[in-house]
Amino acid sequence: MKFYNREKEIEELKRVQGLAFTRNSRMLVVTGRRRIGKTSLIKQAFKDDGSVTLYFFVGRKSESVLVSEFVGHVREVLSVFVPEGMISFSNLMQYLFELGKTRSFNLVIDEFQEFYNINETVFSDLQNLWDSYRQDTRVNLVICGSVFSLMQKIFTDHSEPLFGRADNILQLRPFKVEVLKQIMEEYAPGYSNDDLLALYTITGGVPKYVELFCDNDRLTVEKMYRFVFSEMSPFLDEGRNLLITEFGKNYGTYFSILQELANGYYTQGEIEARLGGIAIGGHLNKLENVYHLITRERPIFAKPGSKKNVRYIIIDNFLSFWFKYIEGNRSYIELQNFDDLYHLAQADYPTYSGRVLEKYFRQKLAEAGGFKEIGSWWEMKSMSGKQKIEAFEIDIIALRARGNEALVAEVKRNVNNYNHKLFMEKVEHVKQKEMAKYSIETKFFSLEDM
Template sequence: MKFYNREKELAELQRIREKSTQSAQMTIMVGRRRIGKTSLLKKDSEGKPSVYLFVARKNEVLLCQEFVETIKNSLQVNFFGEITKFKDLFGWIMELSESRNFTLIIDEFQEFKTVNSSIFSDIQNIWDSKKSSSQINLIFCGSIYSMMKDIFENAKEPLFSRATARLYIKPFDINVLKEILTDYFPGYTPEDLLAFYAFTGGVAKYVESLVESNAFTRDSILNEIFKENSLFLEEGKNVLIEEFGKDYSTYFSILSLIASSKTSRPEIESILEMSVGGFLDKLENDFSLIKKIKPIFAKQGSRQIKYEITDNFLRFWFRFIYKNQSAIEIENYQFVKDLVLQGYSTFVGKTLERYFQQKLQLSGEFSEIGTYWGKGNQNEIDIIAINELNKRAVFAEVKLNKSKINLEYLQNKASTLDQKLSGYTKEFLALSLEDM
């Protein structure tokens, strides 16, 4: 698959690289696994002096031997002797950067904690002593969000406040997914676009996998997911178990419940029979996997809170794959596929709301976009978009089938917000597959 999008990220990386010719730069790049960080960095460094080092979980001596050879070949430099400690290797790199400008990418940087946790202190000491005479463009890339956050944002950690720039890599947006489908499956339907968005969430690796398998319709995508040796079946475990550590089963249970529409804390606690406030807080703030949803216009401290999984694919994985691990383990893929088909309309109904929220966001016309419900979940409104500058409010009902949308009913529900929207012009939209 060809390289798509990332124009803003590439422009920022170029700006940082140019700045590094005058003063050393340390950039942190974070994004979930499979999002395309490595491809982005390699695209940016094409034809430019650069070194790419991948931190595997192996002995420090072996890592250093591998790194020395990579540096010698990438920068066309000689080195005589042996390096067995990363602090010595990093000191050598910083010395090289005093006479030349180049980019050093260290991928899966957080894995140094497993190799030798003192490496972070060594980097800090060498960086502080040599950065003033260096021309290095240093990029630390990581996929375990909680560990990267701790390394660089915890005031007790040696690399706290050392970074000069940060990049958070997000999934492809809906416009990029449309571009990809146009290139590889030009006759796609709204149903195909919705399935492609629902199952990949714009995560680059999943998109690439489906493109390479020529899987663009709902049924062909499901056939690709539910087959022997599928990339997708173990993906939730592969992406998250290391993040969560020994408490992963509790986190997985919570995410499974949220994915199955148990979206309030009381609902989750009543089922698990335990307090989950701390877990929800970490899932939101440390792992960035869920987010709080409050009714638009809710007061500060309002207890009207729901949670949702932010990642489309993980929402699918926890709803259908994790929940049916027994069938997956005995390779009864057809059984799970039938369950997906049975609940598909409900599942993608919520995905369609996300699609239109993102579409409104990308329009750049609104200062706030959200949803609304009153006490007891009364008067639910799928989408409300506000333009405070022009005093404009857009209310939208979202359904797969437009004929099932009643705009008069939507207007009646919206009238409960008349006091808060006094002086606003109001628009009412019926959004369905045909509007994608």
């Protein structure tokens, strides 16, 4: 698949490179989940610009083995003599900074967080070297890593040596919906909106997953599902590979919480009941604020910090899909029963993708601009004389950036499932409760409006 999007990120990488080469060294950090395209972005930014780039990939090896590999790369790319017997990464960096006094080059260090497992003193050593050499050298240092929580800790935690050293931190996000549409137009001309929705539902716009579907010519709903739920599928262990590095050996409770969220249990109380009553407040807090895998949702007009009507959702489309259909049906995979697993997931696709369609339209509105807040609104109400509780919900409320104007929308996959009378009753209800001062525009979105 060809390279898409990222124009602003490339512009920033080139801007910082220009400052590094003409003034003094700069440090730029690129973060984001695995498969988001960090390495591809960096290579694209410096491709064919005449600059020299050293690329160090920090694998989980001994420091001496890594340094030996890096020294060979330095000799080859820079055509310089490097003293024999160098086994310390810090010594190699000092050598490169000395070179940076007389020549300019890009130095990319990929999977930088792995030094936590190799030699943690690298972080403080690099801080000392950076502080000593930055003003007198012309090195464009680009650091990236895919364990988001560790990269955040290294560069944004006040207690860490490298805090405040980065000139900028770029966090890569999935493709926008308009980019997904462009990709479908180029790789699957004549695609249906359902095909587009399936691509968004499964990948969430993560470039590597989109690339896998494009390069394997799997861009219809049926072909995507057949590809995902097959013996040779690259997706079967993907969620586990993504998260175990983040969570470490005590991943079990985190996986259980994400599993319940994927299955539609969105409140702390519901999840704790499903897990036998164990307390998960601390785990939810870490999933939200350390790992950034879930988000806490409140009705759009709720007060900040309110605990009423709070629910949690998985941010990442792929992980939500993976926990529900792959991790949640691991027994099918162990038995190599991929045909039944495919049929199980495909039968649920209309219902599951219908919920994702709401997220699609919220994202589409956000990308279009002109709004200061976009969310949903709901309240819980007890039925008279009964124990049953049901939700009163509006799919989308988008408050415009100027004036007291708002868009209130209902989302249904199927046009035939839309009840205009019921929708307008809900609009009137929320207007009386929360939006008396707003001028309201109403909309109905379906698969046809993607």
